[in-house]
Amino acid sequence: MPKVHPTEELLNDYAAGTLSEGVSLAIATHIAMCPQCRGHVSELEAIGGSMLFSAVETPVGSQVLENVLAQLEDIQGVSDAKPSLPRDLKNQDIILPNPLRDYLGAKTLRELDHLNWTNLPGYSEYVASDRSDKTKVRLLRVAAGMTLPQHTHEGLELTLILKGSFSDHNGTCGVGDLSVADPATDHAPSVDRTGECICLAVTDAPLRLTGRFGRMLNPFLDL
Numbered sequence: 001m002p003k004v005h006p007t008e009e010l011l012n013d014y015a016a017g018t019l020s021e022g023v024s025l026a027i028a029t030h031i032a033m034c035p036q037c038r039g040h041v042s043e044l045e046a047i048g049g050s051m052l053f054s055a056v057e058t059p060v061g062s063q064v065l066e067n068v069l070a071q072l073e074d075i076q077g078v079s080d081a082k083p084s085l086p087r088d089l090k091n092q093d094i095i096l097p098n099p100l101r102d103y104l105g106a107k108t109l110r111e112l113d114h115l116n117w118t119n120l121p122g123y124s125e126y127v128a129s130d131r132s133d134k135t136k137v138r139l140l141r142v143a144a145g146m147t148l149p150q151h152t153h154e155g156l157e158l159t160l161i162l163k164g165s166f167s168d169h170n171g172t173c174g175v176g177d178l179s180v181a182d183p184a185t186d187h188a189p190s191v192d193r194t195g196e197c198i199c200l201a202v203t204d205a206p207l208r209l210t211g212r213f214g215r216m217l218n219p220f221l222d223l
């Protein structure tokens with residue numbers, strides 16, 4: 001069960017359908033792996049649907065409230081459902097969560113190898129979004145023990161772990177955890193020494209490197 005979740009505001013915006021495609025993808029992928037958020041979003045969607053219903057059906061009777069309560073009871077059952085990702089992540093044939101599978105056209109962790117990665121020492125990156133998109137969707141594959149350059153953001157950065165673990169301002173994050181960083185966050189995530197980490201990273205504005213060497217690299221950064 002993931003322990004680092006999207007903010008309430010992000011879940012609300014997701015349920016309302018107001019997020020960009022890339023940010024929605026990160027939230028949908030987390031929800032596929034997190035029964036807790038899945039149940040919560042279903043509740044939000046039911047309440048939103050009922051509000052729509054009550055706006056059409058006037059006057060609002062007690063039946064509306066009963067309907068909402070009945071739907072919430074149904075959702076309770078949904079939130080008890082098992083996470084869609086098996087626990088044994090050493091198996092490279094592990095199936096990717098549904099939203100990501102559709103977006104990347106890859107079914108398993110192993111199939112990610114076939115994507116067009118850019119490789120640097122200890123670090124590989126695959127840009128999944130179009131270059132013209134303001135929101136960037138990337139896969140990062142970082143070697144055990146590596147620390148990413150310290151950076152901050154002009155907008156949101158959502159990082160969802162698909163394999164392995166890293167430590168950042170949220171502490172240690174494992175598979176299924178979604179770490180959200182905003183313009184107030186200046187961090188340098190480091191991958192744990194136990195193994196490589198593969199994550200989905202979504203940014204809705206450019207990163208700004210803040211370390212001594214990072215500042216020199218900023219003009220060349222195209223994220």
Ligand SMILES: [Zn+2]
Nearest residue numbers: 005034036037
């Ligand atoms: Zn969650």
